[in-house]
Amino acid sequence: MTDLTRYCFASLNLLNFASPPFSFYQLHEHYNETQWQSKTQFITGLIEHINPTFIVFQEVFSIDALKNLCGDLGLSYFATVDAPKADAVFSNVLFNPVVAIASKVPFGQVSAFEPCPELLEYLNNQHQFRFNRTPIKCTLELAGFGLITCYAVHFKSQRVHSMAHMLGDSQQDDPLLTLLHKTVGTMQSQISRSLEASIIYYDALKTQREQNCATLVMGDFNDNLCSPALSFMTRSFPPQVNIHERFDSVGLFDSFTFADNTHQFEQKPASHYYQGQGNVLDYILASQQFNPNSSNPLIKSLTYHNFDAHLDPKRDEEDIRYSDHAAIAIEIKV
Secondary structure (H helix, E strand, O other), X not given: OOOOOEEEEEEEEEEEEOOOXXXXXXOOOEOOHHHHHHHHHHHHHHHHHHOXXXXXXXXXXXXXXXXHHHHHOOOOEEEOOOOOEEOOOOOOEXXXXXXXXXXXXXXXXXXXXXXXXXXXXXXXXXXXXXXXXXXXXEEEEEOOOEEEEEEEEEOOOOOOOOOHHHHOOOOOOOHXXXXXXXXXXXXXXXXXXXXXXXXXXXXXXXXXXXXXXXXXXXXXXXXXXXOOOOHHHHOOOOHHHHOOHHHOOOOOEEHHHHOOOHHHOXXXXXXXXXXXXXXXXXXXXXXXXXXXXXXXXXXXXXXXXXXXXXXXXXXXOOOOOOOOEOEEEEEEXX
């Protein structure tokens, strides 16, 4: 019997990966040496356990530290397309963490994702739009499988930007401000997240049609895929479109849906907990080439993994030595 080739694709939100002496967001938010050692040991052990061929990261402040960590694990190819920003007064305080990718196989093309200008014009956002975190678009060529276009993303969080400045001398405990944050503020966050997802989705489908390539959209979506803001991303292969031959290979699906081991789960496992409530925020969306149940499959199997042993649903506060997200991965055999 011929041995099957294994490939693994993973995503991990690192939770404020900022090496000492750097702080994240505020001067007092930083790691001491012991905490940082625990953090890097945790990440190293987790990545060794996952053994990914290709992995995407979110919340990266210390790029060189992560690059060195990945290199020691055999993930020799590493890329970012943006850099954190330093505070104007306290240069050790960093803002705007970035996404990163690492791989055991060479990248083809790697670039900061650029939205289609015509799409932005169509969406009436040509001049205003900016991603909250610049996505990475890259290609991989895998023996026995072929070309893959990968998008590493970290969509807009559910955090609401304060509207206090719009109400004059309003205080943070103003009931009107609280109500506005829960309504208008939440809606604005959803719109921003949905817009980011729409732009990625458009490019993924356009690239699929033009290059006939497999596709992965991976990362922290900061929302459930069934939410109104994101549900369109997996509405693929509609009958009225599928009759057109050129569209047969266009679309995305949640890779968990077609995994061979879904029967092992009562439901899709949570990748994040907030106030004891589990949520699925991290996803690997894939094109039909990753479906082992298709009529002419490229792969023999797909297994979904959720690495959440470090998460405690009862914990109210973040433990910065670990991550507040599970790592997720899909393992395919060809």
